[in-house]
Amino acid sequence: AQKVTQAQTEISVVEKEDVTLDCVYETRDTTYYLFWYKQPPSGELVFLIRRNSFDEQNEISGRYSWNFQKSTSSFNFTITASQVVDSAVYFCALSERVYSGGGADGLTFGKGTHLIIQP
Amino acid sequence: ETGVTQTPRHLVMGMTNKKSLKCEQHLGHNAMYWYKQSAKKPLELMFVYSLEERVENNSVPSRFSPECPNSSHLFLHLHTLQPEDSALYLCASSQEAVVGVGNTEAFFGQGTRLTVV
Numbered sequence: 734a735q736k737v738t739q740a741q742t743e744i745s746v747v748e749k750e751d752v753t754l755d756c757v758y759e760t761r762d763t764t765y766y767l768f769w770y771k772q773p774p775s776g777e778l779v780f781l782i783r784r785n786s787f788d789e790q791n792e793i794s795g796r797y798s799w800n801f802q803k804s805t806s807s808f809n810f811t812i813t814a815s816q817v818v819d820s821a822v823y824f825c826a827l828s829e830r831v832y833s834g835g836g837a838d839g840l841t842f843g844k845g846t847h848l849i850i851q852p
Numbered sequence: 853e854t855g856v857t858q859t860p861r862h863l864v865m866g867m868t869n870k871k872s873l874k875c876e877q878h879l880g881h882n883a884m885y886w887y888k889q890s891a892k893k894p895l896e897l898m899f900v901y902s903l904e905e906r907v908e909n910n911s912v913p914s915r916f917s918p919e920c921p922n923s924s925h926l927f928l929h930l931h932t933l934q935p936e937d938s939a940l941y942l943c944a945s946s947q948e949a950v951v952g953v954g955n956t957e958a959f960f961g962q963g964t965r966l967t968v969v
Contacts, residue, residue: 737894765952766950766951766952766953768951768952768957768958770960775962776940776942776962776963776965777854777942777960777961777962777963778942778944778960779854779960780957780958780959783952783955783957785952785955824895828950828951828952829950830950830953839885839887839897839900839908839944839949839951839958840885840895840897840944840951840958841897842894842895843894844893844894845894
């Protein structure tokens with residue numbers, strides 16, 4: 734069974750600080766996909782980043798970067814030079830390739846981390 | 853604008869009412885999903901449709917009834933709901949039923965905030 738754990742319920746930092754959001758996942762599959770989504774107060778989930786299980790290269794995209802470590806089953810997300818507009822709930826999510834039954838599990842989400850950026 | 857539109861945005865209904873939530877995607881995707889987001893709980897996958905066929909039903913009570921008449925539209929029919937069903941209901945779509953295949957992601961609508969009184 735899939736499981737995603739975001740241990741940080743809420744993080745509060747001052748604007749321009751760097752902040753890292755933690756995500757630990759569990760899966761039996763060897764092929765899987767990891768995501769980070771942002772949910773502003775308006776409600777919709779906004780896609781941020783995606784990583785495939787077979788590609789552990791870590792990258793930077795603008796102010797976003799991520800650290801994917803298969804050895805520790807972690808997929809942490811960092812915002813550099815945070816801004817007030819970054820305030821939102823951030824979700825880590827996992828998708829497995831299901832081989833049995835031809836079914837699909839969609840995305841399994843963590844409980845989310847509420848990020849507060851203070852001016 | 854994500855290409856996934858949900859209506860209505862807000863809905864208040866009594867426990868004896870029947871209502872429907874609508875989702876429409878303009879992305880040409882093959883899979884559509886209903887998620888439930890309650891306070892203090894993670895998003896829960898309710899239903900998955902792939903090419904208009906239901907492929908997943910996560911033990912959802914029968915008072916929730918999905919319908920996918922074509923690949924662009926998804927409905928969630930509601931009847932005799934309970935107050936604990938009050939939540940944000942999110943619709944999503946993706947190119948493939950296994951989200952991530954082909955370097956794709958799921959796109960979400962803004963949700964319907966449902967209050968059962």
